[in-house]
Amino acid sequence: MPDxxxxxxxxxxxxxxAAIARAEGYRLFALTFRYGQRHAQELSAARAVAAAxxxxxxxxxxxxxxxxxxxxxTADQPVPKDRVLDAGGIPSTYVPARNTVFLSLALAxxxxxxxxxxxxxxxxxxxxxxxxxxxxxxxxxxxxxxxxTADGVAGAQVRVHAPLQHLxxxxxxxxxxxxxxxxxxxxxxxxxxxxxxxxGRCDSCVLRAAGFARNGLSxxxxx
Amino acid sequence: MPDxxxxxxxxxxxxxxAAIARAEGYRLFALTFRYGQRHAQELSAARAVAAAxxxxxxxxxxxxxxxxxxxxxTADQPVPKDRVLDAGGIPSTYVPARNTVFLSLALAxxxxxxxxxxxxxxxxxxxxxxxxxxxxxxxxxxxxxxxxTADGVAGAQVRVHAPLQHLxxxxxxxxxxxxxxxxxxxxxxxxxxxxxxxxGRCDSCVLRAAGFARNGLSxxxxx
Numbered sequence: 001m002p003d004x005x006x007x008x009x010x011x012x013x014x015x016x017x018a019a020i021a022r023a024e025g026y027r028l029f030a031l032t033f034r035y036g037q038r039h040a041q042e043l044s045a046a047r048a049v050a051a052a053x054x055x056x057x058x059x060x061x062x063x064x065x066x067x068x069x070x071x072x073x074t075a076d077q078p079v080p081k082d083r084v085l086d087a088g089g090i091p092s093t094y095v096p097a098r099n100t101v102f103l104s105l106a107l108a109x110x111x112x113x114x115x116x117x118x119x120x121x122x123x124x125x126x127x128x129x130x131x132x133x134x135x136x137x138x139x140x141x142x143x144x145x146x147x148x149t150a151d152g153v154a155g156a157q158v159r160v161h162a163p164l165q166h167l168x169x170x171x172x173x174x175x176x177x178x179x180x181x182x183x184x185x186x187x188x189x190x191x192x193x194x195x196x197x198x199x200g201r202c203d204s205c206v207l208r209a210a211g212f213a214r215n216g217l218s219x220x221x222x223x
Numbered sequence: 224m225p226d227x228x229x230x231x232x233x234x235x236x237x238x239x240x241a242a243i244a245r246a247e248g249y250r251l252f253a254l255t256f257r258y259g260q261r262h263a264q265e266l267s268a269a270r271a272v273a274a275a276x277x278x279x280x281x282x283x284x285x286x287x288x289x290x291x292x293x294x295x296x297t298a299d300q301p302v303p304k305d306r307v308l309d310a311g312g313i314p315s316t317y318v319p320a321r322n323t324v325f326l327s328l329a330l331a332x333x334x335x336x337x338x339x340x341x342x343x344x345x346x347x348x349x350x351x352x353x354x355x356x357x358x359x360x361x362x363x364x365x366x367x368x369x370x371x372t373a374d375g376v377a378g379a380q381v382r383v384h385a386p387l388q389h390l391x392x393x394x395x396x397x398x399x400x401x402x403x404x405x406x407x408x409x410x411x412x413x414x415x416x417x418x419x420x421x422x423g424r425c426d427s428c429v430l431r432a433a434g435f436a437r438n439g440l441s442x443x444x445x446x
Contacts, residue, residue, distance in 0.1 A: 059290070062285065065331060068331050068332045096372065096373070097331035100330055100371045101324070101331055104320060108318075109291045112292050112293030112319045131373055131375060132371045136370050140363070140367040145323075147355075148363075149354055149355075150319070153313065
């Protein structure tokens, strides 16, 4: 049974990507970051998801990107609501170089474990605003990863799997439901209410709701 | 005056690389990592070096790579001494994916600052044991950096400068002495004594001593 490091945010995408890795026969080493995000729901969702997946190990790692600033997700700035999602541009919720940092740390853990497979739940179709969700970024990181490591020098090929890359949010939810995933465990909202409920109006809530709707389902978090 | 993010470890190489950046006209934003290294001398040396360089800002960032293990620099393992340095292989002082993590975080800060130049003091000539000091690694990271960021999408070219890449340790020291750098401020030893003096026998001490000797100098830390 091969091992894989999976990035697990507690959101719907990374839960589904991890479930795909498990279905492909990997034993999962889940990695969640406390990166200075404004709310802690993500972290408790990641714990619930990791338990539901039966991961081999779940590591929460501190890397406080809020020190650098530059994002409404890590600073005391308003999160945009009711946006036109296909208007182009990069939204203020973009966190500078976040996926580069997250994949680098996944690579560090993977190499320490002797693991050559990393799963990340990025998807480029329904949400093309973030530069570090694009296929060319993932390909460039995969190229870097083998050059960066002792395992790579010894001939191992590090693979960065992004199984959701070309799926719509509706496709992702359809796949997850086929696996029997409980999306009620997840958390996606960028700006939850004080009692932890989704705001329903940030980009993440809007995309998620549309994905459930296209499957003729309602989001278990809203019911 | 353009700005640059410089990785500053407190060692001789990063001090010299930062001085080169300054001589090229950059205003310096120095970044030092508390990454779980076994001794704190590196950090106090980085502070002294940053002050001597007159950096615009010096940021110490926590990213505890010792959580992952896999290195004698971050774990309670003996550091190798009196090694034959050109014997090939990757020494146990290699920290998995360290430079990938460090450059990723430098990229995150650079993008938040609106900076497109990053300096790193790697050198490949005198110490080819670490995969993430090789020119092909630096080139791959530079390629990744523009794909990873909003600035890159907007057309900015992120440059990763490694001005020591093809210099020997003796060349580096010669250059630094020409700049008038005080290498007595630095710290290079992997395994200092309890009172903070260099061991004189780890790879880092041996390379450093040879570099000073080839310039007809003695290491100020040993005098």
